[in-house]
Amino acid sequence: MGRFFALLLLPLLLFGGTVKHFKWKDGESFLTFLERKKLPLRVYYNLDKEDQKLTEDIPYSANCQMVVDNKNFIHQILIPVNDELQLQIYLTPKRRYETKVIPIVSEEYTETLYVPIQTIPYDDILKTTGSKNLASIFVKMFKGKVDFRKGLKKGDPIIMVYTQKYRLGKPFSMPEVHGAMVEINGKRVRVYRHSDGRFYDEKGGQYEKFLFKLPMRNPRITSRFTKSRYHPVLHRYRAHLGVDFGARPGTPILSTGEGRVSFAGYSTGYGKTIKIRHDNGLVSLYAHQKAFRKGIHSGMKVKQGEMIGYVGNTGLSSGPHLHFGMYRGSTAIDPLGVMKKKTEGFSGKERRTFIAIRDKMDRKFRKALQEKPIRKPYFDFHETYYVDSQTFKPKPF
Structure with missing residues (x-):
């Protein structure tokens, strides 16, 4: 939770x-x-x-x-x-x-959304939930697989199964979608989120075609991405919103994917930093660089695997390394979760895991199609506040 x-x-x-x-x-x-x-x-x-x-x-x-x-x-x-x-x-x-x-x-709930199409999926989901995030995620999940301009009929179902965090009765942070279905041209198209965080069709084919490569050759990971961890010695909470790759000063840094440089300059904490905005909307960050490759500047296009700079120790850094970040909007995500992966399907234990996820989602889809649930209003929670190890519940603001 x-x-x-x-x-x-x-x-x-x-x-x-x-x-x-x-x-x-x-x-x-x-x-x-x-x-x-x-x-x-x-x-x-x-x-x-x-x-x-x-x-x-x-x-x-x-x-x-x-x-x-x-x-x-x-x-x-x-x-x-x-x-x-x-x-x-x-x-x-x-x-x-x-x-x-x-x-x-926060409070966390897994919900099933059923929406009969009235206009277009984005508008219908937004009108029903008030969530631009849910509407955008749905469209991106089916991008390249479904043409929402053709074949949609009024009343055809849209189903999403997702987990949403709530604070004071309102959605908080990005929802995590586990699976979705839409009927188009009489065919039900389904998408599932696997345990690796990526979306796949019912056969295990990967939907995400824009995939990234690691930003260094033969990288050595020294620190992984974590949103929150409690340090047992320091007795404090820490986060590391990226992946650190240990390397010698001057080691080439490569663009993880094709895109356009949105920032190339100095940051107080990250030192010499480059940010690249990619065609799928994600932004990659390369921090603590010793120097940029000659000619690198904001606004220029770069290709996947193109050298953009050199490993260094600038900014708030304890030693030479590359801090590699990935952002969806302004929110940090695990960069390793979008790295390139084979797309021909699963095998062995991984296939069994995927089938279990797929079958569980299919049961939820069938139940929603039968019951056609009407969406309930957001839950009305009262938050608990902690002050000097004592708890109390104030009146809602």
Whole structure:
């Protein structure tokens, strides 16, 4: 189950504190945010290197909260970094601002969506759920396999099985779709998410045709992607929103896929960094470089496997390596989950695993076709807040 750990100060809630909601601005750095809110910059500089780098992965769509008193004085700010961890800026009893990384607590539910087609799938899903994310994911799942401009009939079914996290009764973070079905030209087309996170048809053929290659030859992984982990020695939560490849300084870095350079410059935490936007909408990041290949600049096109720079140790780095990131929108995902893989199907144990997943989804599809469930309103949850090891449930804001 996901976690959305919203830590609010009990005295403020009891004596007139106000919670203000805001979205993280696209392109704003953590330091710029502190300056804009007139908060001390040591809030950033007192963080260790890993947490400083984490501030550079704040999604521009992040829904943040700020707790202020009746004089509009800031007592706490909560900034999600992913769907498991958030940054907490808080005022201590000694009237000093500090920052730490804390978990997010949320409710998680697996739902089955049944929608009879009225216009086009995207609009029908959006109208039924209010979720642009669900509508976009559905269209992308069937891209290249189904032409939604032809063969659709009013009343034909759309089914999606997905897991959604909720906070305060509203969807939180990206939904994880496990399977989907649509009827077109009298044929039911089905797509399944395998345990590797990719989508396949009923025979195990891979739907995703835009696949990536590793950004180095003969890479050595020194640190893997993780949204959240608790460090048993430091007694704190950490995240690593990318994959680190250990290598000697000057080792060539290769573009993981065809795309266009969207950024080539210096970042406080990531040092010399290149970002590439790919045709499937994902963005790859290559950090801590020693230098860029001559001629690399923002706006230029690059091919898959093309050399773009050299391994280095710039920014907040403890040694020469490549930090390789992958983003869907502004949200970090596991880069290894989109690496190139054979597409002719599964065999052995992996095939048995896929068949079990497929059959389970098919049972859910059949049940939805029989029952034609009407979507219920979002659940109405009351969040539990944790303050100094005590729990209480405030009134909804």
